[in-house]
Amino acid sequence: MAPRKLNSLDRFLLRLLGRTRGPGGAVRDLHYMQEIFRFSISFTLLVIAPLGLLTTLALESIETETVANEVSRNERAKRIASRVQLELVETFERFELRLSPSLVANTVDINRLLDEVPALRGAYAFDADGVMVAPFTNPVELPVEDTLPMAWRKAMDRGLSLATRDNIPAAIDAYGDASTSTDVPSLVAEALLMRGQLLLQQNERAGLVVLDRLAQDRTSPRERRGFVVADLAALTYGLHLASKTGTPRVEGLAILERLVKDIHKRTWPSGLPNDGFVQRRALEVISPSLDPALRRLYETDLRRRLSLQFWSSTVFDELDRIRNRPVTAGSFTYVDEPKSLWVLGRAADTLWAFGFDHDALTKQLGRSIVETANEIDPDLTAALASSDAPFADVLARQSLAPILPELFVLVRPADPTALAQDRRRQRFARQFITLMAFIAAGLGALLAARLVLRELDEARQKADFAAIVSHELRSPITQIRLKGEALQLDLTVDDQDRQAHYDAIVAQAERLSRLVDNVLDFASIERGSKTYAIKSVALKPLLTLTARTMADEAKAAGAPLRVNVPDGLPRVMCDRDAITQVVLNLISNAIKYGASGGVITLEAELAPKGVRVAVADNGQGIPKESQDRIFEHYYRVASTSVRKKRGTGIGLTIVRYIVEAHGGNIGVISSPGEGATFHFTLPLETPRGQGA
Numbered sequence: 001m002a003p004r005k006l007n008s009l010d011r012f013l014l015r016l017l018g019r020t021r022g023p024g025g026a027v028r029d030l031h032y033m034q035e036i037f038r039f040s041i042s043f044t045l046l047v048i049a050p051l052g053l054l055t056t057l058a059l060e061s062i063e064t065e066t067v068a069n070e071v072s073r074n075e076r077a078k079r080i081a082s083r084v085q086l087e088l089v090e091t092f093e094r095f096e097l098r099l100s101p102s103l104v105a106n107t108v109d110i111n112r113l114l115d116e117v118p119a120l121r122g123a124y125a126f127d128a129d130g131v132m133v134a135p136f137t138n139p140v141e142l143p144v145e146d147t148l149p150m151a152w153r154k155a156m157d158r159g160l161s162l163a164t165r166d167n168i169p170a171a172i173d174a175y176g177d178a179s180t181s182t183d184v185p186s187l188v189a190e191a192l193l194m195r196g197q198l199l200l201q202q203n204e205r206a207g208l209v210v211l212d213r214l215a216q217d218r219t220s221p222r223e224r225r226g227f228v229v230a231d232l233a234a235l236t237y238g239l240h241l242a243s244k245t246g247t248p249r250v251e252g253l254a255i256l257e258r259l260v261k262d263i264h265k266r267t268w269p270s271g272l273p274n275d276g277f278v279q280r281r282a283l284e285v286i287s288p289s290l291d292p293a294l295r296r297l298y299e300t301d302l303r304r305r306l307s308l309q310f311w312s313s314t315v316f317d318e319l320d321r322i323r324n325r326p327v328t329a330g331s332f333t334y335v336d337e338p339k340s341l342w343v344l345g346r347a348a349d350t351l352w353a354f355g356f357d358h359d360a361l362t363k364q365l366g367r368s369i370v371e372t373a374n375e376i377d378p379d380l381t382a383a384l385a386s387s388d389a390p391f392a393d394v395l396a397r398q399s400l401a402p403i404l405p406e407l408f409v410l411v412r413p414a415d416p417t418a419l420a421q422d423r424r425r426q427r428f429a430r431q432f433i434t435l436m437a438f439i440a441a442g443l444g445a446l447l448a449a450r451l452v453l454r455e456l457d458e459a460r461q462k463a464d465f466a467a468i469v470s471h472e473l474r475s476p477i478t479q480i481r482l483k484g485e486a487l488q489l490d491l492t493v494d495d496q497d498r499q500a501h502y503d504a505i506v507a508q509a510e511r512l513s514r515l516v517d518n519v520l521d522f523a524s525i526e527r528g529s530k531t532y533a534i535k536s537v538a539l540k541p542l543l544t545l546t547a548r549t550m551a552d553e554a555k556a557a558g559a560p561l562r563v564n565v566p567d568g569l570p571r572v573m574c575d576r577d578a579i580t581q582v583v584l585n586l587i588s589n590a591i592k593y594g595a596s597g598g599v600i601t602l603e604a605e606l607a608p609k610g611v612r613v614a615v616a617d618n619g620q621g622i623p624k625e626s627q628d629r630i631f632e633h634y635y636r637v638a639s640t641s642v643r644k645k646r647g648t649g650i651g652l653t654i655v656r657y658i659v660e661a662h663g664g665n666i667g668v669i670s671s672p673g674e675g676a677t678f679h680f681t682l683p684l685e686t687p688r689g690q691g692a
């Protein structure tokens with residue numbers, strides 16, 4: 001790439017770096033920085049940006065899915081709510097539809113309606129004057145205790161106390177006195193009824209006459225507890241005769257049956273079950289002799305009317321409130337009261353009020369709501385609630401107005417914990433993806449930074465390497481030139497001196513050629529073009545010869561070289577020149593880093609996997625942490641004793657490469673200060689078999 005022109009930022013950086021690094025170092029560092037900058041840009045474009053984009057897309061898709069889920073859940077919830085409302089409306093529309101014709105024709109069959117519509121509790125009709133006409137009349141006004149005439153009350157009390165003391169004749173007289181003491185018909189009738197009942201014990205005939213007269217009274221009033229006196233008289237009369245045998249019994253039963261029929265036909269005052277109690281007592285006695293169909297009719301009607309009585313007594317106030325409501329004829333109006341939902345309809349002058357029991361209605365509605373919700377979405381459930389219900393996990397809310405304005409359909413998840421779990425899972429997925437993206441980006445950046453630093457380191461080492469090699473080359477060349485010139489100018493003293501000059505020239509030339517060999521080898525290794533001619537080789541001569549070329553140098557360094565190679569070693573398979581270079585490099589290192597006054601040994605022995613060759617010295621050794629790294633190219637231990645020696649840092653790289661290319665392993669055993677032993681193994685000529 002053509003060098004870029006310097007811009008002002010570059011110039012500024014150069015000035016800044018120049019202060020500490022010097023002008024040359026500054027230029028080099030600037031180039032490194034530009035390199036790093038370029039790398040960071042490409043790294044961001046190629047790694048960080050796509051990663052960020054992918055993460056955003058992933059998060060977005062989770063978000064979209066979450067939103068879509070929530071939306072569809074809410075949609076379904078809304079559907080459930082409106083379906084429920086629709087069902088409610090339909091229920092009442094069906095009710096109206098069935099009711100309309102009979103309402104218009106004024107032929108509402110209350111009993112049939114009550115049978116057909118389970119939640120319907122009561123049906124009442126009011127005439128134009130607001131008087132209740134079916135199935136009950138308006139409640140009766142019962143006489144209030146403290147308005148009772150004094151004389152009547154005294155006579156009645158006397159009668160009661162005499163009767164309890166079994167003084168029947170005197171009691172009869174007392175009740176007679178009471179009956180004449182006032183004009184109030186109900187009080188007179190009540191006194192006469194007591195008198196008649198007592199007379200039955202004393203003078204049956206006279207008693208029966210009194211009771212009969214009371215029973216026949218068509219305008220008979222109600223006594224203070226609300227019983228019709230004529231009914232009570234007839235009941236007493238009938239029961240008395242029915243307890244006998246023969247004709248009187250038959251007569252008694254007939255009287256009771258008439259009483260039952262009478263009460264059955266009559267409209268009762270609403271909220272007062274006394275007529276029913278009298279009818280029930282009479283019905284009990286005549287039941288066995290009654291026609292079964294008739295008996296069933298009376299019994300069912302009695303039971304229904306009694307329950308209606310009970311219910312209507314609880315809704316009196318509501319009936320009162322709705323009785324005068326304006327309702328257009330032929331249409332229906334809904335009135336929601338606390339106890340019941342009223343459907344009002346008008347036919348001519350009659351106002352009909354159909355009361356649906358609130359509890360029963362909401363219960364029935366509640367059941368159908370749950371079914372509807374289940375049908376639409378099994379994960380959702382619905383319930384009825386009043387408006388002030390808490391709306392924590394409610395997905396949809398639908399008012400049941402106008403029919404039931406106080407009620408709402410609430411739709412919520414069937415299993416809120418599952419929903420929460422679902423949400424938690426999605427949140428976790430989001431967090432996880434984000435975290436992963438950060439980790440990936442962080443790791444990427446870290447690795448990239450390491451890569452860049454390594455590259456820079458290597459670039460720096462390469463630059464140093466060129467300088468070192470040229471320096472290394474210069475020193476033997478200078479020596480050779482000096483010694484050569486001395487010989488040329490005949491500056492030597494004697495033969496011995498001359499010989500020393502020749503020897504030095506040869507030694508330096510050898511050193512030079514070793515250096516050149518190493519550099520060339522390294523270059524071809526780096527290029528990947530190094531080849532080996534592997535042949536069967538006798539190791540002993542090779543090792544002895546190599547040792548001999550280094551012997552003088554070793555001696556000069558003060559560490560004689562000892563060769564310890566046994567005879568009869570098997571031949572090995574190797575490239576002769578390459579292995580020679582390995583041994584030369586190892587011995588040369590042993591001389592360089594070995595101790596003066598020590599010994600260098602070159603050994604070879606038979607090992608399980610071939611022949612093991614080792615070069616040992618007793619020099620400074622190699623620190624543990626550097627023992628792996630010394631085989632990397634350009635690596636040199638960072639101690640001053642090493643830095644003092646000349647070296648390029650490629651010798652052991654070449655050694656490792658060659659040994660590994662022979663299928664062996666280079667290793668070092670060393671403790672700092674105790675020397676180092678480098679060893680490697682070469683395969684035997686005939687392999688001894690796999691897995692030996």
Ligand code: ADP
Pocket residue numbers: 589590593594617619620621622630635636637642646647648649650651652653675676
């Ligand atoms: P150099 O040219 O520096 O000798 P090498 O690759 O041959 O390069 O060796 C790498 C480093 O290994 C040396 O710089 C030195 O620190 C260490 N080293 C190699 N041989 C020995 C040894 N015999 N004793 C101690 N250190 C050694």
